[in-house]
Amino acid sequence: MQDLGFIFKNRKRIRSIFGSESLSPAFRERMMLAVTQVNDCRYCARFHTKAALAEGISREEVNAILEGAFKDCPSDQLAGVLYAEHWAEMLGAPDAEVRDKLIAAYGQDMANDIDIILRIIKTGCACAVPAGLLISAMRKRSRLFVHFARLGILLLCVCGGGARAFSGSFTTLCFFRRTPLYAK
Numbered sequence: 001m002q003d004l005g006f007i008f009k010n011r012k013r014i015r016s017i018f019g020s021e022s023l024s025p026a027f028r029e030r031m032m033l034a035v036t037q038v039n040d041c042r043y044c045a046r047f048h049t050k051a052a053l054a055e056g057i058s059r060e061e062v063n064a065i066l067e068g069a070f071k072d073c074p075s076d077q078l079a080g081v082l083y084a085e086h087w088a089e090m091l092g093a094p095d096a097e098v099r100d101k102l103i104a105a106y107g108q109d110m111a112n113d114i115d116i117i118l119r120i121i122k123t124g125c126a127c128a129v130p131a132g133l134l135i136s137a138m139r140k141r142s143r144l145f146v147h148f149a150r151l152g153i154l155l156l157c158v159c160g161g162g163a164r165a166f167s168g169s170f171t172t173l174c175f176f177r178r179t180p181l182y183a184k
Helices: 002-009 011-019 025-039 042-054 059-064 077-090 096-106 108-142 143-160 160-176
Strands: none
Touching: 002 011, 002 108, 011 059, 011 108, 025 042, 025 077, 025 108, 042 059, 077 096, 077 108, 096 108
């Protein structure tokens, strides 16, 4: 909930970031793919793969980023993409040393903009997984109770425990993503 409030409070700045070329759509998608690679979210991977391809990123580069390889990333974007990966690995609390490297590479303003983009990604991920479970349950109409139980537990973790539970919900999300929805 804290991140939703942050996004609402900073909506003008967010519009400015999305309208700027300093963080081009392709650069943003590379960062989003790096976060998706850490979180291993199939919904995010599908969405951001399509978006990255639409922005002119090659299928080979998309696949490489989703495997944790950044060799094809443009050199002027590599520091931001590596920071995004670290940011996701650290659950949104990057090491000060890594943040300082980001500031050295891009300056304070652009580093702040990158942090805003990453908070948007975090919020989107927290919404995409439960929404995906709900959609899946509605489409398949089997084991509906299991899906709604997972969704309910996730919502309790995200909404019921404040900021700590929200940050900890990434672990919960990983559990739900990696747990098979249907036993074979």
